[in-house]
Amino acid sequence: MSESLAALPLSPAEEHRLREQLLAFARDINEVYRRERARTAELEKALDDLEESYLATVKTLAFVVEAKDTHTRSHLDRAHDYAVALASRVAPELANDQTLRYGFFLHDIGKIGIPERILSKPGPLTEDEWAIMRTHPLLGAQILSPVKFLIPALPIVEAHHEKWDGSGYPRGLRKEEIPLGARIFALVDAFDAMTSDRPYRRALSFEQALEQISACSGTHFDPEVVRSFEELCADAEKVGIFAVDRTRHAS
Amino acid sequence: MIVDDDPLIRGVVRAVLEDGEFELEEAASGEEAIRLAHRRPPSLVLLDVMMPGMNGFEVAEHFKSDPELKATVIVMLTAKDAPEDRKRGMESGADAYFTKPFSPLELLTTVNGALR
Numbered sequence: 001m002s003e004s005l006a007a008l009p010l011s012p013a014e015e016h017r018l019r020e021q022l023l024a025f026a027r028d029i030n031e032v033y034r035r036e037r038a039r040t041a042e043l044e045k046a047l048d049d050l051e052e053s054y055l056a057t058v059k060t061l062a063f064v065v066e067a068k069d070t071h072t073r074s075h076l077d078r079a080h081d082y083a084v085a086l087a088s089r090v091a092p093e094l095a096n097d098q099t100l101r102y103g104f105f106l107h108d109i110g111k112i113g114i115p116e117r118i119l120s121k122p123g124p125l126t127e128d129e130w131a132i133m134r135t136h137p138l139l140g141a142q143i144l145s146p147v148k149f150l151i152p153a154l155p156i157v158e159a160h161h162e163k164w165d166g167s168g169y170p171r172g173l174r175k176e177e178i179p180l181g182a183r184i185f186a187l188v189d190a191f192d193a194m195t196s197d198r199p200y201r202r203a204l205s206f207e208q209a210l211e212q213i214s215a216c217s218g219t220h221f222d223p224e225v226v227r228s229f230e231e232l233c234a235d236a237e238k239v240g241i242f243a244v245d246r247t248r249h250a251s
Numbered sequence: 252m253i254v255d256d257d258p259l260i261r262g263v264v265r266a267v268l269e270d271g272e273f274e275l276e277e278a279a280s281g282e283e284a285i286r287l288a289h290r291r292p293p294s295l296v297l298l299d300v301m302m303p304g305m306n307g308f309e310v311a312e313h314f315k316s317d318p319e320l321k322a323t324v325i326v327m328l329t330a331k332d333a334p335e336d337r338k339r340g341m342e343s344g345a346d347a348y349f350t351k352p353f354s355p356l357e358l359l360t361t362v363n364g365a366l367r
Contacts, residue, residue, distance in 0.1 A: 019259055026266035029355045034270055037363075 051098060054149060062105040065112050075192055080104045082188035089228045090184055099149070100181050103156030107185060110140025110157070134169045137161055155179035160186055165219045175222075183222040187213060187229055190220070206233075252276040254284040254310065255299040255328065260351075264297060267355045268362055281305030285313055292320050295365050297358075298345070300329035300336065308343040315344030324365045328353060 010018070059076075066076055083104045088095035111119060114136055118129045125133060141158040144150045159173060159182035166174035168186075178186075194209040204212065210233055217226035253264045253275065261277045269275055276293065278284035282304055284296065296314065300307035307327055314320040326347045327340040340348045347361055 019262070022259070023262055023266045026263045026355060030267050030270065030359070033356065033359050 055098070055101070058102045058105050058150075061109060065108050075196060076105060079185070079188050079192045082192060083185050086184050086188055086225070086229055086232055087181070089232055090225055091180060094181060094184075097152070099152035100156065102150055103153030103181055104185055106140065106144060106150070106153060107157050107160045107189070108136065108140065109143055110136035110138065112143065113139045134161075138170050156181045156185055158182070160189060162186070163220045164222050167219075178222075180225075183225050187221050187225055190216075191229075252278060252284060252287065252293040252295070253297045254278045254281065254302075254307070255297075256280060256302045257299070260299070260328075263355075264358070267358060273366055281307070281310035281313075284310055288314070288320055288323070293323055295324040295326065295362060297326050297328050297349075297362075300327060300340070308339055311340070311343040311345050326361060326365075 062076055080101065084095055084101065087100065094100055114133060118125060118132055121129070137158050137160060141154045144154060144157060156179065158170070159178050162168035162171065162173045162178045162182060163186070164175060164178070164183070166172050168178075191209055191213055194204045194212060195206060197203045210230070213221065213226060213229060217223045253261050254277075255261050255264075256279050258279070261279075265275055265277070273294070276287055276291075278287055281302055284298070285305075287293075288296070296310075298307045298310055305313075307329065311325050311327070314323050314325060321344075324347075325345045326349060327345040328349050328351065329336065329340075330351045337348050346365070349358065349361075
């Protein structure tokens with residue numbers, strides 16, 4: 001660069017001025033770059049905060065329903081954790097998707113529109129009551145549909161009661177017609193329900209519940225997802241992911 | 252560290268990079284660079300190829316063969332853009348290769364990426 005400057009017929013004063021100008025440009029680039037970096041860091045922080053508050057909002061919304069239902073807050077948290085663990089095994093790109101997690105938390109939001117007497121009825125439901133109960137997935141999707149950031153979570157809400165063989169509800173979807181997120185969630189939801197005490201029955205042990213899940217492979221659940229869940233449980237045995245639940249349920 | 256016999260290039264590099272988070276040393280020749288580096292090994296060296304005395308390739312080879320200095324990231328900075336030069340640069344252990352006139356932004360991104 002100095003060679004080219006030297007080749008120009010410049011007086012020493014002009015050359016000095018040009019050098020100073022060049023250095024001023026360079027310092028400005030440095031300054032602009034640093035400002036942009038600081039700004040990017042700020043925006044990233046803001047985005048993180050925003051995602052955190054989204055999640056907090058979603059959880060609050062979900063807990064409202066759970067408070068009304070017989071389920072507990074811990075069911076939601078556990079089912080969510082299982083679902084994320086299983087999703088990372090089945091489809092890692094899915095597990096990193098925050099909206100999928102929203103779907104896990106909000107799957108039962110439609111129950112907000114189901115009458116109390118049906119939700120908390122101690123005995124078995126009549127056919128009519130079942131018909132109403134079975135509307136909760138679609139109702140949930142309807143409730144959430146105006147919220148733009150939740151749109152990717154709607155398939156899980158809508159399809160979490162569908163079964164692999166088409167015998168589920170509300171649409172009777174079969175196999176891959178059921179979104180993968182919903183297939184994953186259906187399994188962990190059932191697993192956690194089985195390993196939790198209910199007013200009408202005691203919790204199954206971890207092993208008994210896993211047997212039940214395996215027995216329903218290809219009927220109730222996606223065989224691939226079941227296989228991944230079995231692997232996950234085998235690994236969990238080694239690393240103790242489910243250790244807390246196991247001691248609680250094994251008694 | 253910036254190693255270049257041209258004070259203007261050293262000045263521009265300093266003006267572009269200096270940000271208080273890392274120290275920038277200047278050397279006007281390969282020999283000076285090695286002397287300074289032995290006193291305090293730099294994390295990264297911006298190395299001109301065409302210099303009187305040791306050229307940039309030789310300096311890079313020295314760094315990469317010295318156990319104390321071989322962790323140093325070496326960025327070649329040269330007016331030449333012949334493919335064989337790039338090859339020579341990589342063979343001598345350079346981690347990146349910039350041709351003059353270099354883009355100050357690219358330099359900033361590379362250096363910041365390597366140092367953080």
